[in-house]
Amino acid sequence: MQDLESLAIFLRIAEMASFTHAAESLGIQKGRASNVVRRIEADVGARLLHRSTRTVQLTEEGRAFYSRARALLANAEELDAMFAGGEAKLRGRLRVDLPTELARATIVPALPSFMAAYPEVQLELSSTDRRIDLIQEGMDCAIRIGGIVDSTLVARPVGALRMVNVASPAYLRRHGIPRTLDELRTQGHRMIHYAPTLGSRPLGWEYPQADGYATLAVAGSLSVNSVQTYHAAGLAGLGLMQAGLSSIKEHLVAGELVEVLPDLRPEPLPVSFVVAHRHNLSRRVRTFMEWSEGILAPYLDN
Secondary structure (H helix, E strand, O other), X not given: OOOHHHHHHHHHHHHHOOHXXXXXXXXXXXXXXXXXXXXXXXXXOOOOEEEXXXXXXXXXXXXXXXXXXXXXXXXXXXXXXXXXXXOOOOOEEEEEEEOHHHHHHHHXXXXXXXXXXXXXEEEEEEEOOOOOOOOOOOOOEEEEEOOOOOOOOEEEEEEEEOEEEEEOHXXXXXXXXXXXXXXXXXXXXXXXXXXXXXXOOOOOEEEEEOOEEEEEXXXXXXXXXXXXXHXXXXXXXXXXXXXXXXHHHHHHHOOOOEEOOHHHOOOOEEEEEEEOOHHHOOHHHHHHHHHHHHHHHHHEXX
């Protein structure tokens, strides 16, 4: 029987289809990863991985071994949690992917409390606004804002991120404060358009109506594909924005942005905690999930 750490190394190599990337994600030398696989293959008497200069793939025997090894590690984690109780120390590496602005404005400022409570957890944060492949990039879990487009992920809904309409004081001095949808047109207002893909059709100004939400076409001379640039443009007075409260609350408190049309806020965005497999719900992942839910609670509608 292989030790659990060796099995974890094998699983990471199989999932990332790369000795190099798996070793980097685990913080070990590539040579150690190769030696672990060779020892496992020698013990079971079968070749588990097809190796080439470009990729690594599971053999038929490897797929069967992978399935049993993943189940074994999950059971070991559950067994440990069952008898550990609340007094056991949480330790080990945890890799989490977060939306960039959620990390910058909300999660990272609160991290001292998490690190103080769990000093033996080695936390690695990835911050990006692209939808990464959790398996290929070796992530244990992620927080996603918006719909879950990958049906293979296991998602736990956390709530809905409250959205607000805002503009800078300088912009409002030039154009006036809109109090109705009609005034968005008649006062000559402009909005900053955000689209992940530049050149796509602007979504328009979103607002609630009796049976849901609708959009109103509002002029704008600037389109951006980065959340950070979107916020910077709003702070610079280049137009109206519709943004998540968690990312801009600091600017509202400082008076750098002002909320407008508070009764016509856009639809809240779903927030989910996701893992690649049910077996990824380790004690470390569950603990981080519960902690982050508490941090996000003030910005969410249930």
